[in-house]
Amino acid sequence: MSKASLIKPRERDVIMQALRAGVVPKLGLRHIQVGRAREVEELIKDVDRVADDGATIRFVIGDYGAGKTFFLNLIRLIALERRLVVMSADLAPSRRLHATDGQARSLFNELARNTSTRTKPEGGALTSIVERFVGDTLVQAKKEGTDIEDAIQQKLSRLRDLVSGFDFATVLTRYTKAYDAGDEEQKTAALRWLRAEYSTRTEARAALGVRDIIDDERVYDYLKLYGAFVRLAGYGGLLVLLDEMVNLYKLTSAQARNSNYEQLLRILNDVLQGGASGIGFLMGGTPEFLMDTRRGLYSYSALQSRLAENRFAQGGLVDLSGPVLRLQSLTPEDLYILLTNIRNVFAGGDPARHLVPDDALMAFMKHCSLKIGDAYFRTPRNTVTAFVNLLSVLEQNPGAQWQTLLDGVEVASATAEEAEGPDVPAAGSAQGVKGGDELTAFKL
Template sequence: MADISPRRRREIVDALRRGTVPQRGLDVMAVGLDRFATAIADELATVAEGGANFKAIRGEYGAGKTFFARWLTETAKQQGFATAEVQISETETPLHRLETVYRRITESLATEAIGPSAFRDIIDGWFRVLEQDAIAAGADPRDPSAVATRTDALLEQRLAVVSRAAPAFAAALRGYHSAVRLGDVPTSDGLVAWLGGQPSVAATIRRVAGVRGDIDHFAAFGFLQGLLAVLRDSDYRGLVLVLDEVETLQRVRSDVREKSLNALRQLIDEVDAGRFPGLYVVITGTPAFFDGTQGVQRLPPLAARVGVDFSSDPKWDNPRAPQVRLLGFQHASLVELGQRIRDIYANGSPAVDRIGALITDNYLGGYATAVAGQLGGRVGIAPRVFLRKLVDLLDKVEQFPDFVPDAAGAVQVAADGLNDDERAALGGLDAIQIDV
């Protein structure tokens, strides 16, 4: 792990210490994802050439769905894509409210160079590209009015297709560009917020661009088209959109669930129809969401689009299928992940020799067995707890010269800090709550 920079090392270790998935550096932690790498690379290449794609990731809790999604987005960013990760929830981001989903996309929009939210930077960068193209087309760079005129002409040409589907998006871009050129900060701030789907922008600001109201459910798809056009013209290869925790739809009211499933079906249809060139949509969910009566199966047209037969040996799972499954960690993969984290931690640590002497591969094997054993032997539930406790152990080895780890079999997992699934695994049958 000699190629890990101090910053990436710190980001990875800090996230694991908190029990969360790191935002960066996931390529060095991608244990067991090799079988998906070729198919994902091919699909990203298709999207970069103007295509579109959809992928459903299924797995039980602890199988690594969020890790997989972030690994995919980090891979995409390294290849020149923009990415957005949206957590679906009943109250904050209901899937049937596409205007809210669009707003979350712009809020979480990120690139390799710019973290969330990169939306305004991307818009400003697009106008800089237009101005450079205007100069390359013959506008005199010493004549601002000539550059502005040619830039406006290019803007109209490149927004021609988007204008037919979302004229308000194009109008707001024109108004934003004019406000920036005139140095009108309140207007430019308000219009870029409106373009990003933010509600309650003052009517006086919207009137400058000739737009009215807030973005609604029906306009959201058009605005997403506009965003994709801006990304394409800014030399990004496309947008990878992750809709995480879609299984929460199973817990909402039946009418909301029906509308949300239909919105997902509509999005997939629009992707298949080619309306969103440069878009790669990824959703994550549990097997119960894809196969149960309260999820995808409630809407047969949606089930037909994402359904895959998983009755055969997982060895023959097709990574090119619209839905792929994660089987979770086995003991060997958990130990391998522990080895990688140990090596990342030791890289640059003043206690590198002590870490190597005390936290050996054999020790990690026993430690993984002990943690999983505390969780009822459910290795698939164990990774988050295992890594959190491992980082805590490494912290102690690094900070205290006289600290010697207990035997791996002596590890204890307390209920504090566990989520519901981990707590249930820790408590066994006694932890199962039954409503009477």
């Protein structure tokens, strides 16, 4: 067996720990992805459209545990490989698209902190993006013998034409001067502003001399500015990933929900009408978030008309070109390949170290089907967790037989309450495995 087929121990451990905890691994998604080739191909087109100075928006819809987070992470990695910058965040009661008490600014702050590039895929890349832009500008200025401020102003001229672009350009100019002078205090102040950490205009004016801040009212405007800026910094464009959109559906105030839906409508219209460029939006939500006519997106008539399904896509026909992308359930073949992949990752990519034969995979699937029916195809999180726990027991107890252990495994059917659990739930034992936070359908 070639070394290329082996899986690095760190990658193997990250994948197994995440699967056992019921969450999506940050590394090694390629080792466990199965199926959904058409959906991935369609979103690769979206990524290329953004890189070609276009704009896209997609709502990825699936049940709890159906694969939204995994799917979003896979597209995120593809976007990074194609030199896009990715900003990602989960919506929460304290983070939403529109607010009047800092929740929208909090969402922007989370997006800024979770900014990733190919060289910094785990986030925290905002500083390196800014310094790449500044460094290239300073090199160009010194090479051409031009004044540093003139050079930076010329490069940022297109940003000043955008909404709120003047202050954005002013902050970048301040950072460039501080970078050239070695003024760490001014650099820190500029980065704080870019991360939406100033809560008052007075504080920002005292630190940087700017008139405005990134606040609740202009989150989308500043995302568009970031999309333009990262292209100036040499990247292909910006992809914004927003997961847990169901938290908008859960808002108890009808006014707050409608305000957020109005903001979504603004983004949707801007993208579809060609008002945005170099930016894409990928949002994950549940069917209720989309289709509930009392509290979901369909309760807002303008969104319902724009997000309605293609009536001709029936009887097995599909249309993947619209803004809504529904994640379908796993097939038995998909799940079998998934379990095969997990077995291989657990063995570090070495077939000689497989802990169970192919017969065990079939027996495990039959066991799950008898216990919870077809639910394990729709939301296989608990099934995956149980399988990883089974392999863990076999690894740590060499004398144990998988046939004996399988009789004692209980796989619970995932519920919405389980899916809404803590970010990193406790891993269950081989018996009585319970679900955790949203894992994935792994149908990718």
